[in-house]
Amino acid sequence: MQIRSDFQPATLILSRLVEYAKVFDNYNIYDWPNLKNKEDFKNVYDLPFKDRNPLEDIYADGRNLAGFMSFRLVEFNDARYFPTLKSFVDSFHGGWVYQIDQLRDVSQAAKDKAQQLANCPWAVDQMIGLFDRQVDILVSIKQCLDSLKENDLYRWEIGQQQSSFQVPEYNKILECIHSVGRMFERLPRTYADKDEEALRDHILVSLESIVSGSATGETFNKRGKTDLLVRNNKSNEFVGECKFWRGKEVFLETISQLLSYLSWRDNKAAVILFVENKDFTSVIEKVREYISEHPNYLRYSSERDETWQNYEFRMNDDSSKIVQVAVMLYHLP
Incomplete structure (x- = not known):
């Protein structure tokens, strides 16, 4: 993907976000639906509601996370929605990237429930692993966003870059x-x-x-x-x-x-x-x-x-x- 010309000072980090978006897109299109529809996840629906709830959360939150990140991470190229680098970076505030601890709690609840089950579906274990990999990527995405805040272009947009000849x-x-x-x-x-x-x-x-x-x-x-x-x-x-x-x-x-x-x-x-x-x-x-x-x-x-x-x-x-x-x-x- 070609990075828009006015964001060239942040190309390296934005290119990394593009690669993460590709990973999330594959998870959303292939991994999550395959585990849900083509494996034994359907056995979860035979469990009592209190047992299946944390297992359903793994799928629901994991799939929603993958779908959202697959398009949001590359939306910086659309100036209609993000006219500045700052507007793109700030759009993540309060969202998935800043809810890593809560997502880890979701993962742990599913792991605890899976261990309690006599015959936990294979797809559930795979979903938990996939979910955890997505959370690990979120950690890296947050590092990228923090780096973008130190970028000369971002600092110029918020008035911290003093040079009269900007990047x-x-x-x-x-x-x-x-x-x-x-x-x-x-x-x-x-x-x-x-x-x-x-x-x-x-x-x-x-x-x-x-x-x-x-x-x-x-x-x-x-x-x-x-x-x-x-x-x-x-x-x-x-x-x-x-x-x-x-x-x-x-x-x-x-x-x-x-x-x-x-x-x-x-x-x-x-x-x-x-x-x-x-x-x-x-x-x-x-x-x-x-x-x-x-x-x-x-x-x-x-x-x-x-x-x-x-x-x-x-x-x-x-x-x-x-x-x-x-x-x-x-x-x-």
């Missing part, structure tokens, strides 16, 4: 570059013979119109001159490097070059690749394959579209410092 601005810069790159592709006769400097200058013109600070090219930063540099309030907010695709070695060297330009406070960057090869799809696949071979590579983060992927890298001089690097490809045959 979402990085997304605006990338969207601007992407728009220019797509223009290059739509007008091949106009840009096909341009060199890196000319293409970079077209990007700079567009960036200058949308950033609140300055956008410059061939600007010295730390250990060299970077192709694209956006500054605001005397600090670097974005560093970009433009290159024509020349294979694996040059690609990995470009990433190293980009990282060498970054100071400790620089953590938002991009590699913009101009691809002349006719087989553009092959180059896209090679980029995805080769990038993990870079020694600073940490993880894949998200995908804006098939020619724009976001990754995380470790900073050269501080492996605990994470750098966001977008890799953007544009076809200029």
Whole structure:
């Protein structure tokens, strides 16, 4: 699932919630109904009401929990319901995520009753195990929500982030570059013979119109001159490097070059690749394959579209410092 662009600063954690939603969806569609309808759970209805009540609660609460989490965990992408990250995070308050102790009581009551029965249905034991696994996932979801509250975007929304150049601005810069790159592709006769400097200058013109600070090219930063540099309030907010695709070695060297330009406070960057090869799809696949071979590579983060992927890298001089690097490809045959 593609994370909405204005939530990109929280992509890693939101992606984890998406994975949890998939688990809950499988539980809701397959596990719970199979245990109830295709196994021996029907024997529960032969028990006296006081005996079957805690066993029915396991199914009812477990299935409801799975159904709810399967869609709520991914609803952040719908701005009609959650216009801000804060509104999404706060929507869980008072709900299942904050009722873990009560859910464990439900599980324990079912376990106690199952032990008292001479012939407890097999499906009940399986349901209790499934229920407990869901509760364990809820614990992890709460950890994710707590982490989101520490995210720069969430803090900005509640007025705790003081920087005048907010993390979402990085997304605006990338969207601007992407728009220019797509223009290059739509007008091949106009840009096909341009060199890196000319293409970079077209990007700079567009960036200058949308950033609140300055956008410059061939600007010295730390250990060299970077192709694209956006500054605001005397600090670097974005560093970009433009290159024509020349294979694996040059690609990995470009990433190293980009990282060498970054100071400790620089953590938002991009590699913009101009691809002349006719087989553009092959180059896209090679980029995805080769990038993990870079020694600073940490993880894949998200995908804006098939020619724009976001990754995380470790900073050269501080492996605990994470750098966001977008890799953007544009076809200029």
